[in-house]
Amino acid sequence: MRSAHTVGIVREAEAALMARLPQGALMRRAATGLAVVCARLLPRVYGSRVVLLVGGGDNGGDALYAGADLSARGADVRAVLAGDRAHEGGLAALRAAGGRIADFQEDTAEDTLFDADLIVDGMLGIGGRGGLRAPHAVLAGLAATAPAPVVAVDLPSGVDADTGEVTGHAVRADVTVTFGTYKPGLFIDPGADRAGRVHLVDIGLGPELPGPSLLSFEDADIAPLLPVPDAESDKYRRGLLAVRAGSAHYRGAAVLTVGGALRTGVGMVRYAGPSPVVDQVLARWPEVVADDVDPLSSTDLDPGRAAAVVIGPGRGVLPGNVDELHVVLESDLPVLADADALTIIAAGTLSDLVRTRTAPTLLTPHAGELARLLDTDREEVEARRLEHVTRAARELNCTVLLKGSTTLIAHPGSPVAANGTGTPLLATAGSGDVLSGIIGALMASGLPATEAAVCGAHLHGRAAVLAHDGAPISASDLLSGIPRAIARIRGHNRTKGM
Numbered sequence: 001m002r003s004a005h006t007v008g009i010v011r012e013a014e015a016a017l018m019a020r021l022p023q024g025a026l027m028r029r030a031a032t033g034l035a036v037v038c039a040r041l042l043p044r045v046y047g048s049r050v051v052l053l054v055g056g057g058d059n060g061g062d063a064l065y066a067g068a069d070l071s072a073r074g075a076d077v078r079a080v081l082a083g084d085r086a087h088e089g090g091l092a093a094l095r096a097a098g099g100r101i102a103d104f105q106e107d108t109a110e111d112t113l114f115d116a117d118l119i120v121d122g123m124l125g126i127g128g129r130g131g132l133r134a135p136h137a138v139l140a141g142l143a144a145t146a147p148a149p150v151v152a153v154d155l156p157s158g159v160d161a162d163t164g165e166v167t168g169h170a171v172r173a174d175v176t177v178t179f180g181t182y183k184p185g186l187f188i189d190p191g192a193d194r195a196g197r198v199h200l201v202d203i204g205l206g207p208e209l210p211g212p213s214l215l216s217f218e219d220a221d222i223a224p225l226l227p228v229p230d231a232e233s234d235k236y237r238r239g240l241l242a243v244r245a246g247s248a249h250y251r252g253a254a255v256l257t258v259g260g261a262l263r264t265g266v267g268m269v270r271y272a273g274p275s276p277v278v279d280q281v282l283a284r285w286p287e288v289v290a291d292d293v294d295p296l297s298s299t300d301l302d303p304g305r306a307a308a309v310v311i312g313p314g315r316g317v318l319p320g321n322v323d324e325l326h327v328v329l330e331s332d333l334p335v336l337a338d339a340d341a342l343t344i345i346a347a348g349t350l351s352d353l354v355r356t357r358t359a360p361t362l363l364t365p366h367a368g369e370l371a372r373l374l375d376t377d378r379e380e381v382e383a384r385r386l387e388h389v390t391r392a393a394r395e396l397n398c399t400v401l402l403k404g405s406t407t408l409i410a411h412p413g414s415p416v417a418a419n420g421t422g423t424p425l426l427a428t429a430g431s432g433d434v435l436s437g438i439i440g441a442l443m444a445s446g447l448p449a450t451e452a453a454v455c456g457a458h459l460h461g462r463a464a465v466l467a468h469d470g471a472p473i474s475a476s477d478l479l480s481g482i483p484r485a486i487a488r489i490r491g492h493n494r495t496k497g498m
Ligand SMILES: NC(=O)C1=CN([C@@H]2O[C@H](COP(=O)(O)OP(=O)(O)OC[C@H]3O[C@@H](n4cnc5c(N)ncnc54)[C@H](OP(=O)(O)O)[C@@H]3O)[C@@H](O)[C@H]2O)[C@@H](O)CC1
Pocket: 014, 015, 018, 026, 027, 028, 030, 031, 055, 056, 057, 058, 059, 060, 062, 083, 123, 124, 125, 126, 127, 128, 129, 130, 131, 132, 133, 136, 153, 154, 155, 179, 203
């Protein structure tokens, strides 16, 4: 598990640590770690051409000191100064080690960057604000087209450290070397996409840091959460999931939601819906117990003996659907509400019920649905995803999973989790229905809502990567990737444990 802290917290922790250390010690630690990673990326250090892009603050200082280390080992190091000032100590160290320093020149910058074997982006770190100004933006553009790998110092310049937002230009790094703790923006798109592989350099900040602001999970963290049936398990102990998805218009939503649950593993799925949908579900998944229920007229809407309920995908927003959701939310069962159920909640009638439930509740909106839940615009949510998912969890007093290129999971009073798995190909119709089924199965198996959401999002992304094999995927293909993803994640855990 990787923990990230916001800039404000990093600054406080750094100040506390610096007060106990000789001046410049922290920057030396950071720069030494940076130089080690840079050296590993070069076939050999001696004779390699390293170009440093140097901003006016301490981020540039890190790059200059690391450049001095590489220069002392025989690299040909050139610093390009992006601003009219640069870290004095770093400049002196680079000069003393034989490195060359030049101001940014529009007509020579391209040749300099295109001749490099390695480009080090030390323009902006946690002190960056807003979109990159010139010439930083020009250098970011040249670095993106130059053939050499790009190493970002602390974070790619132009990425907001706290949110991952990018306004205008930003550096696209192959590797980011970050110091002391991860920054949230390294795990949230578009920042995560700009960061490449992320290395953390320990500069001794750990004891000064409070609990994390954001968490990112890896296979090894997910493996122990996946339910494993034992010899004692029967279908009821393994969990019965009630699925209230699909309608005459959207039959596929029921098939995909049920499929997601079955492929993840659950004791039993009990499906209830209109008769033509029941037929379709049973034709694809004969192991399901299915009841003909017309949610628009029936009074028998009680999910009965279930361990968890998934409600909403393709279900509809008619008065009967509102009644059905009402009954489900009034129960004391763990509930996952998605799609149409979110539209009903956003309309206001049932939001109080969500807020006051004591049983686990998970909402799984995409940006448009979250915007409706918060009475704002989709663009607002897309621009500041972390802020909005946190706000929704707080205001609705439940767990909220915001789907997107980085799926975020928030629960009141807990650090937000950023999901690191997946592929842009996941943005396909029905993919969210499968996710609901996966998470529903995990909730029915007894995982708390937040853990089920974290685990389910990870699994969903891994399944997509395994299923696509270089070609576009449909939501149905995703289903076949789920068991393989589970096997990979479990296998990873066994290797770690050996
Ligand atoms: N603190 C510590 O103990 C340690 C810190 N460490 C390192 O220090 C880094 C933080 O250094 P920092 O605070 O000096 O800020 P930094 O990221 O260099 O940026 C400031 C410069 O950027 C400029 N600038 C801002 N926005 C801009 C824009 N949009 N477009 C263009 N320019 C823009 C701004 O210019 P100004 O706006 O002031 O004119 C100023 O010149 C941190 O990330 C880590 O690498 C490590 O050594 C470990 C120990």
